[in-house]
Amino acid sequence: MxxxxxxxxxxLLAGCAFYLAGTIGLxxxxxxxxxxxxxxxxxxxxxxxxxxxxxxxxxxxxxxTILALVWLVGLLASTVSAHLIARHAHRxxxxxxxxxxxxx
Amino acid sequence: MIGLILDAxxxxxLVGLALQAINAASLFRAILxxxxxxxxxxxxxxxxxxxxxxxxxxxxxxGVTGALMMIAYxxxxxxxxxxxxxxxxxxSKLALPIAVASGLLVGMIGLAASLTxxxxxxxxxxxxxxxxxxGLGNPITGVLLIFRGxxxxxxxxxxxxxxxxxxxxxxxxDPDPSLTTQDPTTPLVGALLAIVVPLxxxxxxxxxxxxxxxxxxxxxxxxxxxxxxxxxxxTGRVEASDxxxxxxxxxxxxxxxxxxxxxxxxxxxxxxxxALPGIGAIYFLESAMTLSIALTxxxxxxxxxxxxxxxxx
Numbered sequence: 001m002x003x004x005x006x007x008x009x010x011x012l013l014a015g016c017a018f019y020l021a022g023t024i025g026l027x028x029x030x031x032x033x034x035x036x037x038x039x040x041x042x043x044x045x046x047x048x049x050x051x052x053x054x055x056x057x058x059x060x061x062x063x064x065t066i067l068a069l070v071w072l073v074g075l076l077a078s079t080v081s082a083h084l085i086a087r088h089a090h091r092x093x094x095x096x097x098x099x100x101x102x103x104x
Numbered sequence: 105m106i107g108l109i110l111d112a113x114x115x116x117x118l119v120g121l122a123l124q125a126i127n128a129a130s131l132f133r134a135i136l137x138x139x140x141x142x143x144x145x146x147x148x149x150x151x152x153x154x155x156x157x158x159x160x161x162x163x164x165x166x167g168v169t170g171a172l173m174m175i176a177y178x179x180x181x182x183x184x185x186x187x188x189x190x191x192x193x194x195x196s197k198l199a200l201p202i203a204v205a206s207g208l209l210v211g212m213i214g215l216a217a218s219l220t221x222x223x224x225x226x227x228x229x230x231x232x233x234x235x236x237x238x239g240l241g242n243p244i245t246g247v248l249l250i251f252r253g254x255x256x257x258x259x260x261x262x263x264x265x266x267x268x269x270x271x272x273x274x275x276x277x278d279p280d281p282s283l284t285t286q287d288p289t290t291p292l293v294g295a296l297l298a299i300v301v302p303l304x305x306x307x308x309x310x311x312x313x314x315x316x317x318x319x320x321x322x323x324x325x326x327x328x329x330x331x332x333x334x335x336x337x338x339t340g341r342v343e344a345s346d347x348x349x350x351x352x353x354x355x356x357x358x359x360x361x362x363x364x365x366x367x368x369x370x371x372x373x374x375x376x377x378x379a380l381p382g383i384g385a386i387y388f389l390e391s392a393m394t395l396s397i398a399l400t401x402x403x404x405x406x407x408x409x410x411x412x413x414x415x416x417x
Contacts, residue, residue, distance in 0.1 A: 073303065080296040087290065 004056055011053030018046030030097035032089045040082040047074050111151060117144050131180070135173045142166030155319040156244045159311075163327035168401050171334050175405055227251075240386065241317030248321065249386055253378040257367065260360050260393060267356070267400045274407050288340035288416045297339060304332035312394050316383070322359075322390045326397025333402035340416035344408030352399060352410055359396030362389055 001009075025038025051067040058064060121141040128134035142165035149158035231243055231251055240246045248256045308329040315321035336342040366385050367378040380386055403411070 069303075073300065076296055076299060080292045083290070083292050 004059070008053045008056040011049050011056060015046045015049030015053060018042045018049060022046060032094060033086055033096050036082045036086050040078050044075050044078055047071055114144060114148050114151060118148060132177060135170070135177055138173065139166050139170035142169065156321065156324070159319060159324045160327070163324050163331070168327050168330055168334075171405055175407070179407070240383070242315060242319070242321075245315050245321050245386075249389065250380060253367065253380065257363050257378070260363060260396065263397065263400050264356065264360055267404055270404055270407065271409055293339050297335065297341065300335065301332045304328055308394065308398075312390055315390060316387065322393035323397060325394040327401065329394060329398035330401035330405075333398060334405050337402070337406055337414075340414045342411050343414035344406040345410040345412040346408060347410050347412075349410040349412075352403075355395050355399045356403070357396065359389075359393035362392040
C-alpha cells in the first residue's frame with residue numbers, strides 16, 4: 001500500500017464517519033431544525049472528504065475537477081433544500097424543541 | 105473479498121428495500137423505499153459492469169419515476185384531504201408459497217447460470233464484429249438504434265402513448281398551482297437555478313454526445329434534461345397550462361416522427377426498413393429522441409397539455 005493509498009483510505013474513512021454522524025443526528029435529534037443542521041453540515045463535510053479521497057486515488061486533474069464539481073453541486077443542492085425545508089417548517093408554525101442541554 | 109462483501113450488501117439492501125416498498129405502513133413510505141430501491145438497483149447494475157443501465161436506472165428509475173410518484177401522491181392527498189386510508193389489503197394465503205417458489209426458481213436459474221461455462225451469445229458476437237462498420241464506439245447504442253431499432257421505435261411510441269393516455273384522463277382543467285414550492289421567491293432558489301439548470305443541460309448534451317462512443321445515450325440524456333424541467337416547474341418558473349403549445353407538441357413527436365422517416369428512407373433506395381443511413385442520421389435521431397423524451401417526462405410531471413411561463417418566471 002503506497003502513501004497515496006493510505007491518505008485516500010484515511011480521507012474515505014473520515015468521510016464515512018461524518019456521514020454516519022449526520023445520519024445518527026437525522027434519526028436522533030428532536031426537531032426538524034436540529035435534524036437539518038446535522039444533515040446539511042455533516043453530510044457535506046463527508047462528501048468533501050470522500051471526494052478528496054477519490055481525487056487522491058484518481059491522480060488526474062480531470063477526475064479531480066469533476067469531483068470538485070460534484071461536491072459544489074451537492075453543497076448547493078443541500079443548502080437550498082435545507083433552507084426551503086426549514087423555512088416551510090418555520091412558516092408552518094413548528095417551534096424549535098425546548099429540551100435543555102444536559103451539560104449547561 | 106471486498107467486492108464480495110459489497111455485492112452481498114447490495115443484494116441484502118435490494119431485497120430489504122423491495123420488501124419495505126411493498127409492505128410499508130403508508131403509501132408515502134412505500135414511495136420513498138421504491139426510490140431508494142432504484143438507487144440500490146443502479147449500484148447493482150454498476151457492479152455488473154453495465155454503466156449504461158446503471159445510469160438509466162438512476163436517472164429514470166430513481167429520479168424521474170420518483171418525482172412522478174411523489175406528484176401523484178400529492179394529487180391523491182389533495183383529492184382526499186382527510187388523509188390516506190389505512191392500507192387494508194388482505195394477504196392471500198397463496199402469497200408465501202408463490203414467493204418461495206419464485207425465489208427458488210430465480211435461485212436455480214442463477215445457480216445454473218453461474219455453473220455453466222460462460223459463452224457470449226451468437227447475436228452479441230455478431231454485433232461486436234459488425235460494430236466497426238457502423239462508426240459507433242458504444243455497442244449499446246448500436247444495439248438500440250441499428251440492430252434492434254424496431255424495439256427502440258416501439259419504446260418511443262409507448263412513451264408518447266403514455267403521455268396521451270395521462271392527458272386523456274387528467275380531469276383538472278385549470279393548471280395546478282400547488283406544484284410550486286412554498287416560497288419560490290427566496291434568493292437562494294434563483295441562485296440554485298442559475299447554476300444547476302445550465303449544468304444539467306450541459307450534462308445532458310454530454311451524455312447525448314457520449315452515447316456514440318461511451319456510456320450515455322438518448323434515454324439518459326432525456327431523463328437528465330427532464331430533471332431540469334421538473335426543477336423549473338417546482339420553483340414556479342414554468343407552469344402547467346391547459347392550452348397546447350405548437351412548438352411543444354412538435355418537440356413531443358420529433359423523436360418518433362424522425363425515427364419513422366429515417367427508418368422509411370432506405371426503402372426509397374431499395375434498402376431495408378430501419379437501416380439508418382450513416383452516423384449523421386444516428387446523431388440526429390438521438391438528439392430528436394432526447395428532446396421528445398425530456399418533454400414527455402416533464403409534461404407527465406406537470407399533468408398538463410402544455411406549459412407556459414410561470415408566475416415567478
